Amino acid sequence: EADIYQTPRYLVIGTGKKITLECSQTMGHDKMYWYQQDPGMELHLIHYSYGVNSTEKGDLSSESTVSRIRTEHFPLTLESARPSHTSQYLCASRQGGDYGYTFGSGTRLTVV
């Protein structure tokens, strides 16, 4: 049973639309992350958070924003969707240093 949930699972949306991808975890983890996974499989860090009211930019953050108002919730917003945003988006959380990530099942976004 997944402890980290991403919705929607699949999304097809038109160019220029504003969208929010949801991510919630029930494990009480302070650290949360968003990754974009390209078709070649490589993971690109978009944003991360160390806890409530903390957000940091990753390598690929310029066209999106995040918020962390509650420990369990870390939504990702694309202000204006473009075809180049077509990708899989993975959310993850983490307990601490020696522990790895727990990943959600991902949101597959298609921008037409």
Added chain:
Amino acid sequence: GDSVTQMEGPVTLSEEAFLTINCTYTATGYPSLFWYVQYPGEGLQLLLKATKADDKGSNKGFEATYRKETTSFHLEKGSVQVSDSAVYFCALSPNSGNTPLVFGKGTRLSVIA
């Protein structure tokens, strides 16, 4: 900065063959090391980990040993099955423990019956 290099795929093996996926890393201090697996249409799952030199992580028949002298963490399995077909990612957690994991680019494994 810290980095992970893993062998490029795709790797195609027959069922019951021996698997090795190479992973080497560059990092300061003593990182923790991880292997993740991603099955089609899913997120990544932690497969195994090792937190200090000479530790061996193991799970589901897969093993990897943390070799500090060669900065490596190669993934091995003695006899692969069709159900092992997936993408495998090597990753490290930098010494501080607070910065994000550093991932390799992934290796796609296909096992044929």
